[in-house]
Amino acid sequence: MKLSFKHYPFLKGTENQKSIGDIIILHGLFGSSKNWVTVAKALSEFGSVYTIDQRNHGDSPHSSEHSIKLMSEDLEEFFTDHQIKNPILLGHSMGGLVAMYFDFTHQGVLKALVVQDIAPRSYPFAYDNEIQSMLFPLDGFNSRTAIDQEMAKYLPDTFIRQFLQMSLDRLDTGEYRWKLNVAGLNQARRVFDHPFPEKIFSNTITLFILGGASEYITVKDKLLIQETFSHLTMVSIPGGGHYIHYTHQKEYLENLLQWFQNQQQKENT
Structure with a gap:
């Protein structure tokens, strides 16, 4: 690769x-x-x-x-x-x-x-909260603040949320997406x-x-x-x-x- x-x-x-x-x-x-x-x-x-x-x-x-x-x-x-x-x-x-x-x-x-x-x-693989905080659909979210508030429901740790959000990308359309392959990492629990x-x-x-x-x-x-x-x-x-x-x-x-x-x-x- x-x-x-x-x-x-x-x-x-x-x-x-x-x-x-x-x-x-x-x-x-x-x-x-x-x-x-x-x-x-x-x-x-x-x-x-x-x-x-x-x-x-x-x-x-x-x-x-x-x-x-x-x-x-x-x-x-x-x-x-x-x-x-x-x-x-x-x-x-x-x-x-x-x-x-x-x-x-x-x-x-x-x-x-x-x-x-x-x-x-x-x-x-002790990262269930991290995975769950990134699995919800990002459709309809128009700010990082709103996404952070939704993530906090699954992941209370502000430091870790900010760390994860370094991989949050905003497209030219204004939509957000994760650069991380969240679904793929969720399936790799024996890594x-x-x-x-x-x-x-x-x-x-x-x-x-x-x-x-x-x-x-x-x-x-x-x-x-x-x-x-x-x-x-x-x-x-x-x-x-x-x-x-x-x-x-x-x-x-x-x-x-x-x-x-x-x-x-x-x-x-």
Whole structure:
């Protein structure tokens, strides 16, 4: 599948500064490349950055099939089409699962891996409220405020509603539509159920950046991460939840950029 993407060229700070390589960012479920503009611009100081819309999200094509394996295959096709070799892959949530799957099944291909707030295991599809808040017909709605009020009947969390509405598009006719393939995602409820091969292990240089108060990461998960990744740095942002790149952006970027600076320094020594 040919994926939509945004490209942020390498902006070297000094004449002698070298690119660390291509950096690819994979969003989470219900997200898109639009969610990662600030992070992409910050990382473009280290290399060329691509933010990808995964299948059934953003401006990428819709499909009745949606799985971690298929999204990894889409990513491999993207690398081939754009002649990307040995990239650094950053994935959040669903994107983190895709990034880990790609790493497990393509040993030695990635230069480095960054995983945000997700562990290499199965997860339940606990998004009924999100799905229901987007399934009602949009015919007759003439403002985002009215749509938000209807969504609130199913999804009281204002932050999550605003996040979902980043994928709400207004057509030239004035009508609204979801860029997300809501029906398709509703049918893909096993997408996080045993997403990986039976044996998982990685020698890739890896950063896990976690929310200290996240419901997605347990003490057992941290042990699993330590057992799975042999070249691991793991940092936790106190009080942070699943969306630390939004809610704790300052701390998130400080940790992320420091890790990239460390990788860059290692290359130059």
